[in-house]
Amino acid sequence: MRLRVVFSFLGTLLIFIGGSMVFPILTALYYRDVDGVAFIVTMGFTIVVGQVLRNLATGEENLRHREGFAIVTLGWFLISIFGAIPFLLAGVFDNFVDAFFESVSGFTTTGATVIMSLESLSHTILMWRSLMHWLGGMGIIVLSIVILPELAGSMQLFKAEVPGPIHERLKPRIKETAKTLWVVYLILTVVQIIVLCLQGMPLFDAVIHSFGTISTGGFSSRTLSVKAYDSLMIEVIMAFFMFLAGVNLTLHYQVLTGKVKALLTNQEFRFYTLIVVTAIVAITINLRLQVYKTFVESFKYAAFQVTSIISTAGFATVDYDIWPPFSRGILLILMFIGGCAGSTAGGIKVIRIYALMKKGFQELYKVIRPRAVTSLKIGNRAISEEVSTSILGFFFLYIIVFVISTITLTSFGIDLISSISAVAATLGNIGPGLGLIGPLNTYVPLPIVGKLLLSFCMILGRLEIYTVLVFLLSGFWRK
Amino acid sequence: MRLRVVFSFLGTLLIFIGGSMVFPILTALYYRDVDGVAFIVTMGFTIVVGQVLRNLATGEENLRHREGFAIVTLGWFLISIFGAIPFLLAGVFDNFVDAFFESVSGFTTTGATVIMSLESLSHTILMWRSLMHWLGGMGIIVLSIVILPELAGSMQLFKAEVPGPIHERLKPRIKETAKTLWVVYLILTVVQIIVLCLQGMPLFDAVIHSFGTISTGGFSSRTLSVKAYDSLMIEVIMAFFMFLAGVNLTLHYQVLTGKVKALLTNQEFRFYTLIVVTAIVAITINLRLQVYKTFVESFKYAAFQVTSIISTAGFATVDYDIWPPFSRGILLILMFIGGCAGSTAGGIKVIRIYALMKKGFQELYKVIRPRAVTSLKIGNRAISEEVSTSILGFFFLYIIVFVISTITLTSFGIDLISSISAVAATLGNIGPGLGLIGPLNTYVPLPIVGKLLLSFCMILGRLEIYTVLVFLLSGFWRK
Numbered sequence A, B: 001m002r003l004r005v006v007f008s009f010l011g012t013l014l015i016f017i018g019g020s021m022v023f024p025i026l027t028a029l030y031y032r033d034v035d036g037v038a039f040i041v042t043m044g045f046t047i048v049v050g051q052v053l054r055n056l057a058t059g060e061e062n063l064r065h066r067e068g069f070a071i072v073t074l075g076w077f078l079i080s081i082f083g084a085i086p087f088l089l090a091g092v093f094d095n096f097v098d099a100f101f102e103s104v105s106g107f108t109t110t111g112a113t114v115i116m117s118l119e120s121l122s123h124t125i126l127m128w129r130s131l132m133h134w135l136g137g138m139g140i141i142v143l144s145i146v147i148l149p150e151l152a153g154s155m156q157l158f159k160a161e162v163p164g165p166i167h168e169r170l171k172p173r174i175k176e177t178a179k180t181l182w183v184v185y186l187i188l189t190v191v192q193i194i195v196l197c198l199q200g201m202p203l204f205d206a207v208i209h210s211f212g213t214i215s216t217g218g219f220s221s222r223t224l225s226v227k228a229y230d231s232l233m234i235e236v237i238m239a240f241f242m243f244l245a246g247v248n249l250t251l252h253y254q255v256l257t258g259k260v261k262a263l264l265t266n267q268e269f270r271f272y273t274l275i276v277v278t279a280i281v282a283i284t285i286n287l288r289l290q291v292y293k294t295f296v297e298s299f300k301y302a303a304f305q306v307t308s309i310i311s312t313a314g315f316a317t318v319d320y321d322i323w324p325p326f327s328r329g330i331l332l333i334l335m336f337i338g339g340c341a342g343s344t345a346g347g348i349k350v351i352r353i354y355a356l357m358k359k360g361f362q363e364l365y366k367v368i369r370p371r372a373v374t375s376l377k378i379g380n381r382a383i384s385e386e387v388s389t390s391i392l393g394f395f396f397l398y399i400i401v402f403v404i405s406t407i408t409l410t411s412f413g414i415d416l417i418s419s420i421s422a423v424a425a426t427l428g429n430i431g432p433g434l435g436l437i438g439p440l441n442t443y444v445p446l447p448i449v450g451k452l453l454l455s456f457c458m459i460l461g462r463l464e465i466y467t468v469l470v471f472l473l474s475g476f477w478r479k
């Protein structure tokens, strides 16, 4: 590994993050908020460190596999460390671990929090939390174009998901593709801000919630999350945009350029919609029978919570932890599924679940017809054996990481359901879970080591597990 | 599918099961127990039905794939139905579903019960429950030689696990192999009976507990299970034989014929031992710190419960449901792992977990070295891509079946942990779970549909999922 190359890339990243602190600083100026000082100091420090690292550049730009994994893994850690500094300087936390947890939770678009009352925070701090989400979302878009295609056959999957022959792919060059998707990301964000403002939400709150929705982050400016606004229309808008946020940005681009058919014929989008509709119907019936008095109320809560969890945004309008086991169980399953590939959502991803289902049937079919030539198709594209095997491998690794992290968490005395859901909610970048860390609670009660473990889970999940594990193991394999 | 062939095989099976009822009848004669009448009646009925089916035989003996799956799946259902009749005739249950549940639980060596007080049962009924375990174990041995090698590359795995070149395999012919392994099974059973008797356990109880151990069934003659004897030595013996029961019978045979080295060099056995030791150490420390006052007491309970759960026997000497989440979590993980392939244990099986771990590392390695030629080895044998893929597929199907069954169970209002563990404990053929169905509880509180669902899970798990699913889907595929 050429460390100079890696560090110079990380330096550029730090300068970018340092520069982005101009937004909380502007917020502080507008609201005449003293917390702005924390950001001015951090901004200077971050840019200086970034520039020092950048000076290590060797002029080479071509990255090797390992270097790419190192940059992404270390990059997400590094920006989380620097992003935590303003929290400490502004006195939001009195220890580094909490600040780091909140920062990781921001940049990985998880939205798990260790802050009890959001109303005690300044606008500046709230802006930074949500900006981390939004920047994290931008990072994921790059990741899904540059790094992930190298992993687990995602490239072939991604290809398979864009209808038409290969030469019709979105844009041939990576930089162009990234820019295009960022524009789509920006458009979605701005549209949601406008729509929320039209419904009477204050501009600041609209920005915060739009950042949290489109990035599928889920940080709110209110302790009660979206429930605080007590507005049906706002809930409907949020649910609609959360649903959109879980969809492949490529499809959004195609719809924006008039190709609506691409959306409707997309297998992943159809399966995603099917899961959402099924889950909403099941939970609505369960809630109507056992919790709420009307069908409308049951549907309202079900629709919001299902879109919130499957898109991995993690907003809440109700304490779903008091729901019957069936509804809570479905939400727990949705935490594992997550949104579509190519979106900012976390989790295993709908396309993988879809491919796995097909693969499972194929394996059963092989038992009966061992010599039959079978091919796995998604849409009108064949998925190679290699790709489907690596998706199965991904599933296994996801479950193994989940099991090991959960059992580690229980060793701190945390009950099974809370441990299970805490890991599911951080690994899948959802945010809130069940029990101890339910939607009305925070991650405050966890011990320090538990917070560090879950911070690691957030990064692991965000980088699709492979990236981090390959980075950690690459030193071992070099020998 | 040639239905006549299938039915004639099922007829032979019924005659065999009918004939086996001579043992509860002899028990009834010895104890002058009126319940013997129920068995005489059922025996006659079963044999008559069996003979009628047998008369459909066409003279052909070669089975097609589908017919094999049909015979195994329908066979396990059918013997469970006929095995349930004595329970009804003897008035143990007042409804068929409970009787069927108990019978399925017997033949699948699960050991989940819907009987509140075992002390209220006659010796005859107790003998039948445990005999079902023992016969079920015999069935699994045949299954593992005849049907399973066709499935999910188990054959290649099985081969891989017998050291030395292929021509050195245990015995070339299926019937010979089955007979050899049955003898090993019988020897283990008899030895355990003798050892238990030497420790002062009454002969009848020793037979019951030995049947329950070697078959990994877990039905006891006492409501308090092994705890009722309050004897350290009996617990040690039980733990030791449960550990043995989780080991491949082929290895037992090799040890009995003097090839101890085959045991010590066997990768699956080593990994099994590693898991057992690790789990015992972890639980012992956790219990010592949080529950019991001495190290010895903690170790005693940990060792018994770990061997009991991983071997999927499911006996208990303590209410482990009051243990801290960490210990309960480890037991829950062990429920999924299960014992070694080629034993009577249920679960995913150690060899598969081992292969999956290796496969997982291989997939990670491929990311770094996409062009490297890698091969998966267990011991000194290479596992083909096809086999490792089908193991990954098995894992995925196991988890999917688990998730769907669990969510269905929660729809009856059963809490998450109870639902999760009930499915894990039936699918893995363990018996007791956590919470509502903990070691001191029974499956009595579940609704009828829940009992039927779990009965299905027991058969699904026992027949390694593939067998049942392929049977169910084969009609669909024929079209």
Ligand SMILES: [K+]
Binding pocket: A109, A110, A111, A216, A217, A218, A312, A313, A314, A429, A430, A431
């Ligand atoms: K989130």
Ligand SMILES: [K+]
Binding pocket: B109, B110, B111, B216, B217, B218, B312, B313, B314, B429, B430, B431
């Ligand atoms: K059992």
